[in-house]
Amino acid sequence: MAVNLKKISGGTLSPDGSYRRRMLGWLTGVGLVGSGVFSAISNFVFIKPRTASGQPQRFSIGKPEDFPPGARMALGAQRIVVIREGNRLAAVSTTCTQLGCIVGLSDTGFACPCHGSRFDQDGNVTGGPAPRPLPWYKVSLTPNGEIEVDKDTVIQPGSYLSL
Amino acid sequence: MRLALAIGTFLILLIHGVVFYNQFFQKWERNQIAYFGQARSLAKTDAERAALAERKPAIEQIVVSNFGETRVDRCTTCHIASDDPRFAAKAHPLKTHPYSLELGDTQKNGKWERRHKFAEFGCTVCHDGQGRGLEPKYSHGEDEYWPEPLLGYATQEHWRKDFAPKLKGKAFLEANCVQCHTERGFKSTPTVERGRQLFYASNCYGCHRIQGISEGTIGPDLTEVGRTWKVDYLWARIADPKSVLATSIMPKFRLKDDEVKSLVVFLKSRKGRNFAETEIDRFKVKLTGGEPSKAGPQPVEIKPGEMVQQGEKLVADRACAACHKVGEKDGGVAPDLSFEGLLKGEDWLLEHFKNPRSTMPDSIMPAFRFTEAEFKAMTAYLSGLRTVPVLSTPDATYKAFCLRCHGEKGDGQGPIGQHLDPFPRDLTKSGFMNSKPTERLVASIRSGVPGTSMPAWGKVLDETRAKSLLDYIQETFTKEPRRELKARDLPDRNPVPMSPESMTRGQTTFVNRCAGCHGPKGDGKGVNALDILPRPRNLRNGAFVESVNDRRLFDSILYGVQGTAMPPWIDYGLSTNEVGDLVNFIRGINPKPKGGQHAAAN
Numbered sequence: 001m002a003v004n005l006k007k008i009s010g011g012t013l014s015p016d017g018s019y020r021r022r023m024l025g026w027l028t029g030v031g032l033v034g035s036g037v038f039s040a041i042s043n044f045v046f047i048k049p050r051t052a053s054g055q056p057q058r059f060s061i062g063k064p065e066d067f068p069p070g071a072r073m074a075l076g077a078q079r080i081v082v083i084r085e086g087n088r089l090a091a092v093s094t095t096c097t098q099l100g101c102i103v104g105l106s107d108t109g110f111a112c113p114c115h116g117s118r119f120d121q122d123g124n125v126t127g128g129p130a131p132r133p134l135p136w137y138k139v140s141l142t143p144n145g146e147i148e149v150d151k152d153t154v155i156q157p158g159s160y161l162s163l
Numbered sequence: 164m165r166l167a168l169a170i171g172t173f174l175i176l177l178i179h180g181v182v183f184y185n186q187f188f189q190k191w192e193r194n195q196i197a198y199f200g201q202a203r204s205l206a207k208t209d210a211e212r213a214a215l216a217e218r219k220p221a222i223e224q225i226v227v228s229n230f231g232e233t234r235v236d237r238c239t240t241c242h243i244a245s246d247d248p249r250f251a252a253k254a255h256p257l258k259t260h261p262y263s264l265e266l267g268d269t270q271k272n273g274k275w276e277r278r279h280k281f282a283e284f285g286c287t288v289c290h291d292g293q294g295r296g297l298e299p300k301y302s303h304g305e306d307e308y309w310p311e312p313l314l315g316y317a318t319q320e321h322w323r324k325d326f327a328p329k330l331k332g333k334a335f336l337e338a339n340c341v342q343c344h345t346e347r348g349f350k351s352t353p354t355v356e357r358g359r360q361l362f363y364a365s366n367c368y369g370c371h372r373i374q375g376i377s378e379g380t381i382g383p384d385l386t387e388v389g390r391t392w393k394v395d396y397l398w399a400r401i402a403d404p405k406s407v408l409a410t411s412i413m414p415k416f417r418l419k420d421d422e423v424k425s426l427v428v429f430l431k432s433r434k435g436r437n438f439a440e441t442e443i444d445r446f447k448v449k450l451t452g453g454e455p456s457k458a459g460p461q462p463v464e465i466k467p468g469e470m471v472q473q474g475e476k477l478v479a480d481r482a483c484a485a486c487h488k489v490g491e492k493d494g495g496v497a498p499d500l501s502f503e504g505l506l507k508g509e510d511w512l513l514e515h516f517k518n519p520r521s522t523m524p525d526s527i528m529p530a531f532r533f534t535e536a537e538f539k540a541m542t543a544y545l546s547g548l549r550t551v552p553v554l555s556t557p558d559a560t561y562k563a564f565c566l567r568c569h570g571e572k573g574d575g576q577g578p579i580g581q582h583l584d585p586f587p588r589d590l591t592k593s594g595f596m597n598s599k600p601t602e603r604l605v606a607s608i609r610s611g612v613p614g615t616s617m618p619a620w621g622k623v624l625d626e627t628r629a630k631s632l633l634d635y636i637q638e639t640f641t642k643e644p645r646r647e648l649k650a651r652d653l654p655d656r657n658p659v660p661m662s663p664e665s666m667t668r669g670q671t672t673f674v675n676r677c678a679g680c681h682g683p684k685g686d687g688k689g690v691n692a693l694d695i696l697p698r699p700r701n702l703r704n705g706a707f708v709e710s711v712n713d714r715r716l717f718d719s720i721l722y723g724v725q726g727t728a729m730p731p732w733i734d735y736g737l738s739t740n741e742v743g744d745l746v747n748f749i750r751g752i753n754p755k756p757k758g759g760q761h762a763a764a765n
Contacts, residue, residue: 024165031172038179045187052222052237060246060282140214143202143247145274 057151064089064147064163074105080137080149081105088160091139091149092123097132110134122157133157191241191297195220198243198257205249222297227285230342230438236285236294238302246281248274265351289339290314312393314339314431322395326402329420330394330427338389338431345439358429363460365416365482367426369529373433374448376456379529382413387435397427412582414485414494459532465540474544477537486528488567496582497528498616499567504549506611506618512542523614524704525584551623557635560628565636568616573640575697583616585687586697590636593643595726600648605629614706651722657713659743661751669748672741680728685752695728705753716746 059078067073067084074081079102080091094110096103101114109126110119117128124133138153139161147161199215206212223239244250245260253259260281262268267278279289287294291311296302304312307321315335318327337352348356359376362368368377374386388397399406401423404413418426436445460481465473478484478500484492488499503512514521516538519528533541554560570577573590580587590596596604608629611619624632637645659665674683680699682689687701702708720742723731732742 021165024169027169028165028172031169031176034176035172035179038176038183042183042186050222052224055226056224058223060280063276140211143205143249 058148060142060146060148061091062146064141064145067147072105076102078149078151080151081110082147085160087163089139089147089163090160091137093135093137093151095134096130097125097134098128098130103134124157189297190299191222192220194241194256195243201253201257202244202247202249225282225285227283227288229283230285230288234285234287234294236287237297238286238290238292238294239281240297241299241302242286246277267351287311288342289336290316291339292317310393314394319393319395323399323406326395326398329424330398332424334424335394335428335431338428341432342434342437343439345437354425354428355432358425358427358432360461361418361422361426362429363458363532364480365418365422365426366460366485366529366531368459369531370413374435376458378456381527381529385430385433388433389431390434394427394431397430398423401426412496414496416482416485417492457532462534463537463540465534465536470540470543471547472544474540474542477533477541478544481531481533495578497579498583498618500545500548502548502550502552502623503545504547505551505622506620507546509542509546512545513538516542522706523616524706525701526616527582527584557628557632560624560632561635561639564620564623565632573636584698585615585701587616589697589726590640591642592726593641595724596637596641597643597645598648598725601630601633601645604633608632612707613710614704614708651718653714653717653721654739655712655714657717657743657746659740659747661747665744665747666751668741669744669746669751672737672745673748676732676735676737677745685749691728697727699728702749703752708749708753713746716749717742720745 061075061078061080061082064084067082067089069084069086071084072081073084074094079094081094083090083092094103095101096112096114096117098112098115098117101112103110103112103117103119105111106118108118109121110123111117112119112128112130115129117130118126119130119134120126122133123136125131135154136157136159138150138155140148140150141161141163142148199218203212203215206215222237223243224235224237225239227234227236239245241256242258242260244253244257248259248262250257251259251261262270262275262277269276269278285294286292290313292304292313293302293309293311300306301309303317304310305317305319307319309319312319315330315332318330322330334354337354340352341349341355344352347359362373362376368379370379370382371377372379372384372386392400396407400413401416401418404411404415463473463477478489483489483500484494486494486496488494488497488501490501507515511522515523515526515528516531516533518530519526520530552563554563566577568577568580568583568587569575569590570580570587575587575589577587588595605626607617608624609619609621609626611617611621620629673681673685677685678689680689680691680695681687681702682692682699685702687699687703689699692699700707717739719729721731721733721737721739723729737745
């Protein structure tokens with residue numbers, strides 16, 4: 001063993017081998033601890049696997065021209081209403097914050113058909129059992145000139161995208 | 164020991180590190196990070212930059228349920244810039260999906276707008292591939308087990324190396340375009356249209372069936388061929404049929420690469436069902452079996468003065484030589500037409516063209532959809548082929564005229580022998596050859612055998628040459644010297660007059676004695692037929708039955724046909740009268756020839 005090591009290390013190690021033993025011990029330790037750390041991190045990361053399911057939460061809804069100024073247009077499949085006022089545009093959820101029914105547009109804002117919750121034009125609760133106002137979603141312009149809604153990102157009510 | 168331990172633990176650490184890196188920094192993630200970086204440098208506003216800085220790599224997917232089964236396309240996870248026009252000049256995968264007028268994209272104020280939005284159509288509906296895959300090899304369908312590799316882009320490892328490079332190109336995608344754009348002559352799918360034309364022009368429709376397009380029965384049904392096979396198989400099957408299936412009888416068509424490509428694209432588009440039709444349409448087709456198509460190849464206008472030239476062109480264009488031999492071209496499936504004018508009359512040719520089975524009941528030649536004028540032009544051309552080949556020796560004569568069917572060894576196993584029904588006579592069977600009088604054998608050569616592929620060589624070989632050819636055959640193949648034939652006691656005419664009662668008696672005898680081989684219908688397809696070579700005679704072959712006289716029928720039944728499975732029925736107790744009934748039955752089940760009387764009466 002010692003002869004072999006001498007050959008490998010070019011004979012610079014101390015003759016009794018204590019330094020060599022310590023170094024090997026260290027290397028083994030680092031290897032084991034490193035592997036352990038990697039495994040631990042992996043386990044934590046795997047708790048939330050990176051998958052995607054269902055329709056994408058970030059999607060394009062078309063060109064700004066599709067929404068004339070003053071329009072409040074409900075998109076059923078995406079469960080949002082697109083509000084355009086002049087040159088400003090926003091997307092508000094149409095999923096009732098109580099039990100998840102789809103709220104309809106009314107003269108005063110939104111009305112939920114299930115339990116009669118009422119919301120004003122900006123989605124604030126004005127009546128009924130709904131606990132929270134309707135969330136506003138982040139809207140941006142994509143490089144190809146389409147409006148993109150990101151339902152994963154809720155923004156401050158009343159913040160519009162300027163076109 | 165410690166050294167080994169240290170190395171071992173380090174190896175484990177290394178493996179952990181590699182696995183960790185691969186799992187958490189996958190290729191698509193690195194792609195997305197690269198995209199965010201590049202997009203940040205291209206961004207015009209701070210807000211845009213901030214939004215990009217916030218974005219984390221995530222699996223992007225499009226769920227599409229409008230086209231058949233629900234598709235989950237995660238292609239945009241890697242191809243994340245496909246809808247970002249700023250990346251038009253970049254390399255894959257961070258490249259804009261090209262815009263083009265052919266795809267229906269429109270240009271307004273210098274900005275392109277897509278006709279097929281990715282959110283609506285997904286990717287695999289046009290491109291094929293494995294939409295859910297996140298690794299290029301699998302998502303592109305490059306592993307051998309994925310049935311739909313990216314059309315015109317991905318090739319699989321086991322594909323033939325000489326064909327694989329030809330299977331690339333945008334044209335292959337047209338096969339998927341026509342799943343919705345089913346209208347004929349759709350301007351963005353010229354390759355499919357060309358393939359459809361070729362399907363007719365190369366006479367594919369004669370043998371293959373495609374629902375609503377063709378009715379051929381010899382080859383496999385191609386209605387769903389695009390769904391069941393990949394392009395490499397289709398290409399190999401067309402370009403080199405025997406390489407895929409050694410027993411295939413499909414001839415090798417001499418098609419250029421771009422023609423094969425068009426046909427492959429056309430066939431790839433045949434998926435049995437398409438997205439343009441509704442459930443009701445499909446139900447209708449299921450009930451009615453679909454409308455049989457009357458479409459044929461583009462008709463050629465035949466000018467009276469150029470019949471022969473146009474006929475020649477038609478024979479060349481319509482791939483006749485894929486089966487037949489015409490001059491230098493030899494398809495290796497069907498008889499030689501190089502001197503057809505000497506062998507067959509014009510009437511026979513025209514009749515055979517229109518309905519091959521009217522003159523030869525067991526012919527495998529399909530009935531092609533040509534116009535009357537085209538048939539006439541081709542007939543005029545073929546009947547004009549009257550050059551007698553100059554052949555000095557019987558040996559050369561045999562090789563030129565007989566070998567193609569009767570074979571090199573004279574055993575009836577010639578190159579095209581297996582495609583003929585009845586099979587060519589096995590000339591090595593001395594039992595047969597020596598039991599027939601020389602006159603009859605010479606007559607078979609000179610006048611042919613009606614209803615079979617044996618043509619009348621009378622105009623090519625005179626009496627002496629036919630005799631010397633027969634001598635050559637006797638010497639070379641039959642080998643046994645001829646014996647003196649015993650005179651047999653046979654009536655020249657059927658002594659039993661034709662009557663319904665006689666036919667009924669004949670039928671009873673036939674069913675009892677003959678049906679095992681000749682079949683209950685007399686069509687030569689009895690239960691024993693497959694074990695017998697030569698096959699039992701098809702007694703519903705009108706032209707043949709018409710050509711043999713009563714004496715020969717009596718001879719064959721009473722004394723048997725030596726060298727075949729037909730036994731001498733005189734040994735089994737059939738009387739002359741019973742045979743007479745049988746002859747009446749056989750003549751009765753065949754339509755009466757023109758003139759109203761059977762050969763017996765002449």
